Structures are given as structure tokens and as C-alpha cells.
Amino acid sequence: MSDNGKEQNNHENKLKFATKLLHFGSEIDSTTGASSVPIYQASTFHHEDVFNPPVHDYSRSGNPTRQALEDYIALLEGGVRGFAYSSGMAAISSTFMMLSAGDHMIVTEDVYGGTYRLLTSILSRLGIESTFVDMTDLDQVKAALKPNTKAVYMETPSNPTLKITDIAAVTSWAQEHDLLTMLDNTFMTPYYQRPIELGVDIVLHSATKFLGGHSDVLAGLAVARTHSIGTQLKQLQNGLGTVLGVQDSWLLIRGMKTLQARMNHSEQSAAVLAAWLKGRPDIDQVYYPGLLDHPGREVHEKQSTGYGAVVSFDVGSGERAKQVLNKVSIPLVAVSLGAVESILSYPAMMSHAAMPAEVRLERGITDGLLRFSVGLEDIDDLIADLDQALQG
Numbered sequence: 001m002s003d004n005g006k007e008q009n010n011h012e013n014k015l016k017f018a019t020k021l022l023h024f025g026s027e028i029d030s031t032t033g034a035s036s037v038p039i040y041q042a043s044t045f046h047h048e049d050v051f052n053p054p055v056h057d058y059s060r061s062g063n064p065t066r067q068a069l070e071d072y073i074a075l076l077e078g079g080v081r082g083f084a085y086s087s088g089m090a091a092i093s094s095t096f097m098m099l100s101a102g103d104h105m106i107v108t109e110d111v112y113g114g115t116y117r118l119l120t121s122i123l124s125r126l127g128i129e130s131t132f133v134d135m136t137d138l139d140q141v142k143a144a145l146k147p148n149t150k151a152v153y154m155e156t157p158s159n160p161t162l163k164i165t166d167i168a169a170v171t172s173w174a175q176e177h178d179l180l181t182m183l184d185n186t187f188m189t190p191y192y193q194r195p196i197e198l199g200v201d202i203v204l205h206s207a208t209k210f211l212g213g214h215s216d217v218l219a220g221l222a223v224a225r226t227h228s229i230g231t232q233l234k235q236l237q238n239g240l241g242t243v244l245g246v247q248d249s250w251l252l253i254r255g256m257k258t259l260q261a262r263m264n265h266s267e268q269s270a271a272v273l274a275a276w277l278k279g280r281p282d283i284d285q286v287y288y289p290g291l292l293d294h295p296g297r298e299v300h301e302k303q304s305t306g307y308g309a310v311v312s313f314d315v316g317s318g319e320r321a322k323q324v325l326n327k328v329s330i331p332l333v334a335v336s337l338g339a340v341e342s343i344l345s346y347p348a349m350m351s352h353a354a355m356p357a358e359v360r361l362e363r364g365i366t367d368g369l370l371r372f373s374v375g376l377e378d379i380d381d382l383i384a385d386l387d388q389a390l391q392g
């Protein structure tokens with residue numbers, strides 16, 4: 001990077017988050033002044049002089065549009081290098097390739113379903129072993145340590161019951177044992193939570209969710225805390241070929257520019273929704289880290305500046321959950337979350353359908369549990385709609 005680039009970066013690092021979202025370094029095309037990053041729809045790059053190759057030579061190894069996105073997420077997370085992948089699972093699976101056969105990982109028990117399947121049905125076959133623990137309890141994390149443990153994988157708040165892991169506590173313990181730490185930051189985004197500042201080595205995202213924000217792009221991102229981790233991730237991304245295409249890179253950049261405005265609106269509405277649900281005698285449980293009686297609230301407030309836009313609640317039975325899903329008219333009834341439109345999911349039959357029923361129930365993922373990802377609609381309309389759906 002040129003000295004100029006460095007100066008510019010230092011300048012950007014001092015800016016507040018909302019400003020960084022719009023002024024991240026490549027928001028203006030340096031050759032034409034165009035007001036957005038150009039889509040470099042090219043797979044390869046001409047070598048004017050074979051002894052002096054261009055910066056990018058082949059789009060799997062590097063493309064200026066994808067590079068702009070990768071620099072953007074690195075800036076937002078406060079890391080040294082970012083990577084963009086074809087999906088959240090591509091980001092996670094490529095990152096897991098940092099491990100080798102014979103290695104062991106400690107993983108949060110309520111990890112995203114796709115990550116659970118990757119660990120238990122694919123990585124296990126390659127000789128990479130994992131132990132799932134309740135990460136709200138640091139003693140359980142410590143007890144899972146083995147001589148071959150190499151990494152700790154966190155997700156906080158977790159899905160769908162929004163359990164909280166103490167990021168700094170787990171990370172400082174992991175550092176004492178030379179373990180690599182990874183954290184899936186999909187639910188919070190760098191606007192509310194920046195794990196690298198708490199010592200986490202690799203931050204991962206399903207950018208399909210809040211970062212993209214419009215239910216129209218599938219993408220994953222990773223950010224490295226150090227140059228040496230960045231070099232390893234680069235080798236894996238290029239070697240595995242799990243890169244994000246240029247059109248989707250551009251769409252993701254466009255979505256991310258409004259992240260703070262979207263999160264603020266959705267979070268405000270989520271707090272109103274959680275309080276409204278909490279006040280209803282016909283709702284068994286409400287899970288939202290912003291509620292006063294949320295068991296992880298204190299830890300969450302220490303490491304995040306917001307509570308997010310996802311509220312889960314238990315309507316009492318599978319029958320009632322199905323009634324609500326059939327009767328709501330505003331939210332999308334679907335898997336996924338983090339979009340401009342509200343999305344109502346049914347974990348027992350969608351994201352967690354593959355989980356054995358007894359494990360599912362033990363984790364609070366009952367037949368009556370619904371997950372509401374609050375979008376940008378007027379909250380009065382969302383509540384009125386949910387109210388009529390609950391009435392039966």
C-alpha cells in the first residue's frame with residue numbers, strides 16, 4: 001500500500017462508525033470519479049509487461065470490486081484484512097481449513113445449524129474433532145480443553161435463544177493456551193459488536209443477513225486480527241476458490257452503506273416488540289438481550305453497544321405457533337433474518353429441524369418457539385398484525 005493509502009486509512013480509523021460506512025476509502029472511483037465502486041466484470045487482467053504484472057491478475061486471486069468490499073469490512077471490524085466469500089458457510093468452512101487432521105475445537109453448543117452440520121458430518125470425517133459446550137459458562141469451556149485443542153468458536157448472541165458468551169473472558173483464556181479464536185458476528189454486525197477489539201482472531205459473517213440487509217444477496221465475510229492470520233486466510237480463500245462474485249460484492253457494498261440506519265430503526269422496534277410480548281400473559285417466554293431479566297444482559301452490555309433486531313418468543317405450543325405463522329400478513333415467513341422486511345421463522349421446523357427433538361427441547365427450542373427478525377415496517381403495524389395472529 002502506498003504512503004498515501006496509509007494516511008487515508010489512519011484518517012478513516014478516527015472517523016465515527018456512521019461516517020466510515022459511507023467513506024471507507026474506495027467509495028469514489030479513482031479513475032473516473034464515479035460515485036460507486038465500479039463492477040469489474042472480468043475474470044483475468046492483461047499483463048502490459050510480463051515482468052511487471054498488474055495488481056490483480058485473476059479474479060479468484062483478486063478483483064478490485066471484491067477488494068473494495070474486503071477492505072470495507074476490515075475497516076468496520078477494526079481488523080487488518082478482510083475476505084469475501086460466496087456465502088456465510090463458505091466463509092466459515094474456508095476458515096475452518098486453518099485446522100488440520102487430529103486437531104480439536106471447542107464450539108458453542110447453540111452454534112448456527114449449518115456450522116453444526118459442517119463440524120459433525122464433514123470436518124469430523126477429515127479428522128477435525130469438536131466438543132460443544134454451553135459457552136455462557138466459562139468453566140465448561142475450560143473443561144473441554146484437550147492436548148490437541150487448537151481453536152475456540154463463539155457465536156453471541158446465539159440463535160435462536162440469544163444466549164450470551166463473555167467474549168473477553170473466553171478470548172483471554174484461549175490466548176493463555178495458544179488457541180485460535182473465531183466468532184460468528186452475524187447477529188450483531190460491527191455496528192454493535194467488534195470482537196477483534198476484544199482480542200478475537202477471526203470474525204465471521206453471514207453477510208446474507210444484516211450486512212446485505214435486503215434478502216437479495218448470499219455472501220460471507222471474514223476479518224483477520226493479524227497479518228499472519230490474514231496471510232493464511234488469503235491462501236485458503238484462493239486455494240479453495242470460495243470467493244464472492246463481483247456483482248454480489250457490489251450489491252453487498254451498497255447494502256452495507258445503510259447498516260447503521262437500518263439497525264437503529266430495527267432495534268428500536270425490536271425493543272418495543274419484546275416489551276409488548278413480555279406484557280402478554282399468553283406468551284411463555286421472550287428472549288431478547290435488552291430485556292431486564294435476560295440472564296446475559298450484563299455481559300452483553302459490556303461487549304456490545306446494542307441489542308439487535310432479533311426477538312424470539314414461545315407461544316406455548318406447536319399448534320399455536322403454526323396458527324401464528326399462517327395468520328401473520330406482514331412478515332415474510334421464512335428462514336433467514338436481518339432484512340429490510342420483517343422475517344418470522346419457525347426454528348423447530350426450519351433452522352433446527354435436523355436437531356434431535358430431545359436436544360432441541362433441552363436448548364429451549366420448543367415447538368412453540370418463533371423467531372422474529374424485525375425489519376423497517378412501522379412497529380404499530382407489526383404489533384397489530386402479530387396481535388390478530390395470536391388471537392386465533
Ligand SMILES: *Cc1c(COP(=O)(O)O)cnc(C)c1O
Nearest residue numbers: 087088089112184186206208219
Ligand atoms: C445464516 C447464518 C450463517 C450461514 O450463512 P449463509 O450465508 O446462509 O451461508 C452462519 N451463521 C449465522 C449466525 C447465520 O445466521
